[in-house]
Amino acid sequence: MNLLSDEILNKYLDGELTPTEKAEVEELLKESESDRKRFNALKLIHENLSAMEIDEVSPGFNEKVMLTLEKKYARTKQQNYFIAAVTFFFGFICIGIVAYLLSGIISSSGGSESTKLIDIIKQTGEVIITFSQKLFTGEGLSIIGSVFSFVIIIAGHIFYEQQKRMKTNLGR
Amino acid sequence: MMKQLTDWEIIESVKKGNQSDYSIIIDRYKNKAYSLLNRMLKNPQDAEEVLQDCFVKAYNSLSSFKGEAKFSTWFYRIVYNTALTKLASKKRKTENQMSSVDEHINLESAYDFKASEKKDFAEFVSGLVNQLPEKNAMVLNLFYLNEMSCEEISEIMNTSVSNVKVMLHRSRNALKDYILKNNLVEELL
Structure with a gap:
């Protein structure tokens, strides 16, 4: 007849019982042969689980992981450069447009109460206006448009090719 | 260094x-x-x-x-x-079908263990662990191979400490029942 539950035997093995409970279990183990047998089996399992061997990964595992990381890291870096270049390009254009609009507003507001600062902005605005007028009118505009479209197409193509190459490398 | x-x-x-x-x-x-x-x-x-x-x-x-x-x-x-x-x-x-705490564990050894080969018993036990449901095998591995506490295991598995203890005890009991059923204890001790 079993006097001790599996739960108690497991707790005894894990050292989770109080000294009094521990002494009681030891006493009962002396009395009951079936409990002793169960406890010995559990102890045997416990000892052999502690002696379980650790499996080893195949040779070259570290290199494989590091290579994957390097490729991934390189791709991220390239993507970042590309995004930074595109952002800079569009940022430059946006600043130009804002400056153009600002100078237009300033020049149309009249100059009776203008201060030194406004004069400077006005002058700068006029320079930008003249430059932009030259750049964005007639032939200049079509040339800029063509160059801009060409740059976008080339950049898109390079980006697409890079992505494709990286994907192929990672898939190997 | x-x-x-x-x-x-x-x-x-x-x-x-x-x-x-x-x-x-x-x-x-x-x-x-x-x-x-x-x-x-x-x-x-x-x-x-x-x-x-x-x-x-x-x-x-x-x-x-x-x-x-x-x-x-x-x-x-x-x-x-x-x-x-x-x-x-x-x-x-x-996920729901996977080893829950209440899952009944059935073990069948992949090969016959000869009690005379005591040194192979750890390997035999390891083979039995491989047959345990995923979560039970995970608990035994973390507890014995990685020497982690039940608290750490509960953090990893996002479950309660008492659940981890239940899984640990049930896994050990399943292995114990298997070797008792096959009369391996007396021969090995």
Whole structure:
């Protein structure tokens, strides 16, 4: 007849019982042969689980992981450069447009109460206006448009090719 | 010399841009994590593939590791969750069908153990562990191979400490019942 539950035997093995409970279990183990047998089996399992061997990964595992990381890291870096270049390009254009609009507003507001600062902005605005007028009118505009479209197409193509190459490398 | 550094020191170094130091972390954890995955996924190829994925994931998330928990706990949580995702994707079992605490464990040895070969008993037990449901195998591995406490295991598996203890006891009992049923105890003792 079993006097001790599996739960108690497991707790005894894990050292989770109080000294009094521990002494009681030891006493009962002396009395009951079936409990002793169960406890010995559990102890045997416990000892052999502690002696379980650790499996080893195949040779070259570290290199494989590091290579994957390097490729991934390189791709991220390239993507970042590309995004930074595109952002800079569009940022430059946006600043130009804002400056153009600002100078237009300033020049149309009249100059009776203008201060030194406004004069400077006005002058700068006029320079930008003249430059932009030259750049964005007639032939200049079509040339800029063509160059801009060409740059976008080339950049898109390079980006697409890079992505494709990286994907192929990672898939190997 | 670098190998004497703590996990946290190595991670700090990696974060500063010394990417190659990450291989020290890989060296420290690869075999134990592989053993764990091998017993969960029951397939060495899958285990290595998933392990590689885990190291890449951990590297990419290093910035979110603030050192509040041990690196090992944090890393094994990634390993455990990635293994579960792999299992789900392979449609072996759904999360709900997977070993719950109440699951009944049935063991059948893959080979006959000869009681005379005592030295092979650990290997025999290891074979039996491989047959346990994924979560039970995971608990035994973390507890015995990684020498983790039930508290740490509960953090990794996102479950209560009492659940971990139940799984640990049930797994051991299943193995105990198996060797009792096959009369191996007296011969081995």
